[in-house]
Amino acid sequence: MAKATSWRPWAIGIFVVALIGVAIAFQFRGPVQAGGAKVVNIAGIAYPYQGGQAYNGLTGVVIRQGWLKDELARRGVELVFTPVPTAVGGPMINEGFSGKRIDFASYGDFPAIIAVSGGVPLKLVAPLGQGQNSYLVVRNGLAASSIADLKGRKIALHRGRPWELPFSKLVDANGLKLGDFQIVNINPSATAAALASGSIDAAFLLSDGLLLEQQGAGRVIWSTKEAPADWRMRAELFARGGFVDENPELTQLVVDAFIRAAAWSAREENRQQVTRDAARGSMPVEIVARDYEESGITWRDRFSPLFTPNVAGHYRSVAAYAHDRGLVRSKVDADALLDTRFVEQSLRTLKLEGYWKPAGEGAQASRPQGPRS
Structure with missing residues (x-):
């Protein structure tokens, strides 16, 4: 059987000093560490x-x-x-x-x-x-000039995105509720085709709304520029x-x-x-x-x-x-x-x-x- 090694006094001293050093380091370490x-x-x-x-x-x-x-x-x-x-x-x-x-x-x-x-x-x-501003765009040929005119119609809104909140505020401010509309959950890239085909009647978007208007896919009838600054995304x-x-x-x-x-x-x-x-x-x-x-x-x-x-x-x-x-x-x-x-x-x-x-x-x-x- 191997003989047990005894601790010498100098070794014990080094060990104690090392422990104290570690303790000090942990006590005074700064935010970088x-x-x-x-x-x-x-x-x-x-x-x-x-x-x-x-x-x-x-x-x-x-x-x-x-x-x-x-x-x-x-x-x-x-x-x-x-x-x-x-x-x-x-x-x-x-x-x-x-x-x-x-x-x-x-x-x-x-x-x-x-x-x-x-x-x-x-x-x-x-x-x-x-x-950032948000825009309400309606498809060509639809005689609508306000959110109230869209009651019961299909509106594209990408749910969970920042512009959902100003849309909800617009609906609420006009005494309406989300259930008054047929909300279609699609992302903005699919909106132009949906408007052109008549699959949706309107869309609520960021500056994509201005692009749709420029491309002739629809027209902007409202934006958060007409609302308090708090409504901007x-x-x-x-x-x-x-x-x-x-x-x-x-x-x-x-x-x-x-x-x-x-x-x-x-x-x-x-x-x-x-x-x-x-x-x-x-x-x-x-x-x-x-x-x-x-x-x-x-x-x-x-x-x-x-x-x-x-x-x-x-x-x-x-x-x-x-x-x-x-x-x-x-x-x-x-x-x-x-x-x-x-x-x-x-x-x-x-x-x-x-x-x-x-x-x-x-x-x-x-x-x-x-x-x-």
Whole structure:
């Protein structure tokens, strides 16, 4: 039998010192070590373009600028972008968040509320502008001038997408309910053919509605330009709650990158480039320009990342409306959803304090009258 080895006093001393060192390291480790993420995965709406993927909005600017990739690489962290087709945007991103396969995503307000209501912990870490307009389009030959004229008719509406909420608000504001219509759940790419064939009578869309009108497939009879600003569909930078808690430094870098992209996009000299990028692979430039120009929002304010009272009010409204109308089961605490600390730090770091004015969206957002329909 082998003889047992006895511990010498000097060996015991080294062992004790090592244990104390480990304890101190765990007690005082900073936020960089807390999460230890080696990969940051950002999902974004993307379109096939020239053999690759063209990312929508500020995500595309972040990729082109390359700053975030370089900053993460310096810390030994890989940056991965996950393209998401627009036809499955919200649901696919929600699945990615739920499965912890993505850490950040720039996507719409309503899908995010659905995710949080379903138990997916998200944080809104940066507002991305002042919202997008939605359009109600009717087929040619149909004598309709309002949502009320469409009662009992077939309306294409891609369920679960951000523009479902303004449609529901329009219906409600006119004393109607969703059951008063035959809702056809199809994605926007199939809408033109459905209108042309008479399979549907109308459709509710984003700027696709202007494109249908330009192509002669129908005519716009209403848009959120006629409604309070609160009705516009918003898209923000959302993050997985667990990632934010465990990796605050990396979260700050991601937010910094998006604020940099917003500041670049907000410069008037970059307007044409931004418009071309928005149209790339999905929409004619003139349609994007028309949607921008008719919005009533100044070019700089279009890219405001500020957590204004209207942002908070919008998400309270979305959360309450979605719950009250049975669109989600559990009501979301909108105030707990908003995490303002990273934008505040970004504005200080990038010396952008005062670049965007908090009052930029106030007048239209507080307008009390309902939509014309």
